[in-house]
Amino acid sequence: MRVRTLAAAILVAAASAHVAAETPVERGRYLVNTILACGNCHTPKDAEGRPLEARELAGGGLSFDLPFFAGAASNITPDRETGIGSWTDEEIARAITQGLRPGHGRLPGTELAVVMWVNFYKALLPSDLAAVVAYLRSIPAVRNAVPQPVYRKPVRRETYPDAERGFTEADLRDPVRRGAYLATIGHCMECHTPTVQGRTLYGEALGKGGKAFLPSFVKGYPAGWQGSTSPNVTSHATAGLGGWTDTEIARAITRGVSRDGRALGPPMGYHWYAGLNAEDVAALVAWLRTVPARD
Ligand code: HEC
Ligand code: HEC
Structure with a gap:
């Protein structure tokens, strides 16, 4: 009984120490892989629909064929050519909260399709947004060129x-x-x-x-x-x-x-x-x- 209580106390202490010491990358990992579920679109899945961890956020997880947009979720790993490795932190943050690509790289200056829900992500607290960006920078770069999107109608966000x-x-x-x-x-x-x-x-x-x-x-x-x-x-x-x-x-x-x-x-x-x-x-x-x- 005593041992159990002590073990429980150590667990509690470890848990609170963890919370106190949570780094931006850890907070970003938590948000991206739970409530934000970025991988629900950006990570390819196996035949049963489980995300393929080795290809985390490598793009092409889901693709859309809608009256206003045809295209796949982008590669958002740090690969410099097929992902977002050449973007600055500010450019990544702007894509997530305003839906705009930077003026260089793939599809320069274009607006992201509505299915990238920036009208919700704009509510991210500044510290959480920074954490998400830090986490995206920390994941392995995966080379994967997703097909070019087709914009059928101008982007209209609610x-x-x-x-x-x-x-x-x-x-x-x-x-x-x-x-x-x-x-x-x-x-x-x-x-x-x-x-x-x-x-x-x-x-x-x-x-x-x-x-x-x-x-x-x-x-x-x-x-x-x-x-x-x-x-x-x-x-x-x-x-x-x-x-x-x-x-x-x-x-x-x-x-x-x-x-x-x-x-x-x-x-x-x-x-x-x-x-x-x-x-x-x-x-x-x-x-x-x-x-x-x-x-
Ligand atoms: C991408 C669309 C989508 C998002 C985002 C989404 N849901 Fe759902 N949710 C669904 C669909 C569709 C179902 C039913 C699936 C089915 O019937 O197989 C469902 C089922 C549910 C259910 C079960 C209800 C029932 O009657 O069985 C709950 C509760 C729920 N969602 C809450 C949430 C909450 C809370 C969130 C946000 C954290 C959320 N959903 C995000 C589409 C979504
Ligand atoms: C509902 C599906 C979906 C979810 C969920 C989603 N995205 Fe996206 N995202 C997309 C699609 C589709 C595109 C490409 C849009 C286009 O080509 O116009 C995209 C594009 C992007 C881009 C631009 C990269 C580029 O070069 O095209 C970034 C950055 C991005 N998403 C980050 C995120 C992050 C971070 C999350 C989680 C907070 C997230 N996305 C959640 C669908 C999604």
């Missing part, structure tokens, strides 16, 4: 209210605000809110679900994937998550299991969310509970 309002470091200490921050940078509601005539109804139908994801538009998921429709994740007692326990909601997010035990499929990044720490999962659940009920 605004997401919480990203426009912005967040502060202090918000991270309040569970609901922390959850709102994570749900923003994780662009949960981009998928879980219906779109009508090209406009996503963040104001009137936040979290109501009903957005369809079709294999004809997105390539890179396991063969046989039939597509899916986003469910209602509002606090509605029957149509949404209102009747679920916290544990059931946490399990859906981090393990991809619905309330009735059904395995959930793409495009949600369960593989990545599996690595979220308990505090962040609890914050997401706390925030979901505040999303107004919609039927």
Whole structure:
């Protein structure tokens, strides 16, 4: 018993020492590989849909064929020719939060397609943005030239209210605000809110679900994937998550299991969310509970 208590105390001490000593690269690794799930698009996957670790962020994970854009997620490893190795930190940060490529290198000065969700990433706290950039610089360079994108219509980005309002470091200490921050940078509601005539109804139908994801538009998921429709994740007692326990909601997010035990499929990044720490999962659940009920 005594030994166990001591072992537990050492674990707690090690955990808090780790938090205190977290470097920007470590914080970036955590964000990129959990809530941001950059690899959900940028990392190629095996036949079962698991990310190929040796090709982390090497591009071509998902490719899109949409009315406004055809192209693949870019190689964002530090390879100088096929990746972003020749970009400065500021240039990488600008691509992530403003969607603009630098005036040199591949496709100079072009604007990134809407599927690169910079209208959500702009909410990243400055320290978190710097951490993400530091982490991207630290991963192995992989040589992989992705095909040139085709821009079929000018890029039109929608605004997401919480990203426009912005967040502060202090918000991270309040569970609901922390959850709102994570749900923003994780662009949960981009998928879980219906779109009508090209406009996503963040104001009137936040979290109501009903957005369809079709294999004809997105390539890179396991063969046989039939597509899916986003469910209602509002606090509605029957149509949404209102009747679920916290544990059931946490399990859906981090393990991809619905309330009735059904395995959930793409495009949600369960593989990545599996690595979220308990505090962040609890914050997401706390925030979901505040999303107004919609039927
Ligand atoms: C929903 C899919 C998706 C997610 C998630 C995503 N990206 Fe992208 N990203 C893309 C696509 C597609 C492009 C290429 C767009 C184009 O060619 O216009 C891109 C382009 C980029 C570029 C520009 C590189 C270049 O030369 O084209 C950077 C940098 C980047 N993403 C970083 C990130 C980071 C960091 C994350 C996580 C915070 C992330 N992306 C998450 C789809 C995604
Ligand atoms: C890329 C789109 C996408 C993103 C981003 C996304 N989801 Fe999902 N989510 C889905 C889809 C689609 C399903 C249902 C999949 C299925 O039915 O196989 C789902 C399922 C769920 C479920 C299970 C609900 C049920 O009724 O089974 C919860 C809870 C959930 N998402 C919450 C979140 C949260 C929280 C985030 C952000 C951290 C998030 N989602 C990000 C598309 C997305």
